[in-house]
Amino acid sequence: MWLQLRCGLEPRPLAALGAVMVVAAVLAGVHFWSGRPQAVSAPEPVKEGATASGVPGDPGSEDSGAPLRPEPSPGLPPAVAPGGQIVVDVSGKVRRPGIRRLPPGSRVADALRAAGGVRDGTDVTGLNRARVLADGEQVVVGAPGGPWPVGGAGGGGPGAGATGPVGPAAPLSLSTATVDQLETLPGVGPVLAQHIVDYRAEHGGYRSVDELREVDGIGDRRFEDLQPLVRP
Structure with a gap:
């Protein structure tokens, strides 16, 4: 009544003004209520042994009721063929040449035994039968026309009491030589010989001798x- 008499307002505009003021008061109350400070609870500590997979329903999560499944650890795959074996090619003067599957950690002697043994009269002086084999390796026994001639201690011809390699008769083929044959080269040990064979396996052989410069361990x-x- 005071506002109506003071401002000279009619009842209808006065009612509209009152409604606007009520709405404004309600909005202000809601705004201040939503912006009030709230207490936040600290997260629970992670239980020991819990895995990172915590999606509900996952077979390895706790929500499914199944036992936790360990995550596979990253690492290099083992150097064996599928089935837990290594595959080697045994050729040359053996009784049963061909592909042989052997347990991991087998040696050259095991591959020769799997191929039926070395033929009678074959010289295996330069063959390291105690060397551990790698998957995909070739073992050549007494190949004809090999890189080293076999002679006696007194300089006799082939078959006259062989004692080992005496010198190169022809260039050694990088595409077919074994690790044992490469080790007979000057300055080439077991590690460098294996690098030469690994490069051959990765690049499908040698197309020129200059590719030896790309092998790890071979300088100018x-x-x-x-x-x-x-x-080549």
Whole structure:
């Protein structure tokens, strides 16, 4: 009544003004109520042994009731063929040449035994029968026309009491030589010989002798020593 008499308002505009004021008061109350500070509870500590997979329904989560499934650890795959075996090619002067499947950790002697043994009269002086085999390796026994001639201690011909390699008769083929044969080259040990074979397996053989420069462990000086003794 005071506002109506003071401002000279009619009842209808006065009612509208009152409604606007009520709505404004309600909105202000809601705004201040939603912005009030609230208490936040600290997260629960993670239980020991829990895995990172916590999706409900997952076979390895606790919500499914199944036992926790360990995550596979990253790492290099084992150097064996599928089935837990290694596959080697045994050729040359053996009784049953061909592909042989052997347990991991087998040695050259095991591969020769699986191929029926070495033929009678074959010289295996330069063959390291105690070396551990790798998957995909080739073992050549007494290949004809090999890189080293076999002679006696007194310089006799082939078959006259062989004692080991005496010198290169022809360049050694990088595409077919075994690790044992590569070790007979000057300055080439077991590790470097394996690098040469690994490069051959990765690149499908050698197309030129210059590719030896790309093998790990062969510098310019060593390449100059090996270049006249090898061929692709």
